[in-house]
Amino acid sequence: MKRTKSHAKETPKRKSGCLWLFLMIAVIIFLLVTNKNFQKNLDYFMRGEADVGAFFSDIQVSYQTHLTYPDFTMPVSGSITSAFGERINPLSNQPEHHTGIDIDISSDNQVKAAAGGVVSKIGVDERFGNYVILSHSGNFFTCYSHLESVSVTEGTSVSKNDFIGIAGESGITTGEYLHFEIRKGEKRMNPMLFLPQ
Numbered sequence: 345m346k347r348t349k350s351h352a353k354e355t356p357k358r359k360s361g362c363l364w365l366f367l368m369i370a371v372i373i374f375l376l377v378t379n380k381n382f383q384k385n386l387d388y389f390m391r392g393e394a395d396v397g398a399f400f401s402d403i404q405v406s407y408q409t410h411l412t413y414p415d416f417t418m419p420v421s422g423s424i425t426s427a428f429g430e431r432i433n434p435l436s437n438q439p440e441h442h443t444g445i446d447i448d449i450s451s452d453n454q455v456k457a458a459a460g461g462v463v464s465k466i467g468v469d470e471r472f473g474n475y476v477i478l479s480h481s482g483n484f485f486t487c488y489s490h491l492e493s494v495s496v497t498e499g500t501s502v503s504k505n506d507f508i509g510i511a512g513e514s515g516i517t518t519g520e521y522l523h524f525e526i527r528k529g530e531k532r533m534n535p536m537l538f539l540p541q
Contacts, residue, residue, distance in 0.1 A: 413528075414459035414480045416538045417504060419488060420511060420522050422448035428534040434518050443532040444487065444525035449511040455522060457502040458486045458539075466498055472523060473515025476508055482528075489523035490515050 426446035433440045461480040472489035479485050492512025511522040526535045
């Protein structure tokens with residue numbers, strides 16, 4: 345008697361839901377650590393006394409504050425001449441941590457807002473010269489230094505790509521360029537992690 349192969353379809357293996365459970369637990373732990381309102385509302389929620397709308401609103405606020413960032417763009421259209429991180433200072437010839445990126449302005453010296461926000465500070469610094477700091481959503485800030493002139497005033501709102509000043513060589517520089525920083529609160533971040541590549 346001849347044996348024939350069975351053509352019955354194999355049932356696909358069901359994927360485990362453990363990954364989703366793990367991710368949900370990780371998100372809840374993160375929110376507990378970073379958001380006091382979430383902790384309070386979670387306590388109410390567990391006792392059955394929570395305002396469910398407030399509970400999920402806190403999740404949304406924490407997500408927007410801690411896990412998202414503004415849609416940044418390059419403030420000038422030049423090449424990067426000095427990257428973020430450890431380098432040898434071109435003037436002192438000593439090692440240092442470079443807190444932003446330097447962008448060549450030989451083809452474009454008009455500085456634009458890297459994202460929409462509010463002009464939080466305009467000032468002059470011995471090292472960085474004339475500078476502008478913009479505040480953005482999610483506790484992000486951008487800093488534009490070595491400006492020749494500033495075209496905005498403190499407290500005004502700006503949109504992404506709005507003209508804010510002319511880059512130059514104010515302060516201590518090796519030439520004309522824009523020093524650009526992205527900060528999360530007080531911490532200087534690598535701008536290349538947020539800018540389009």
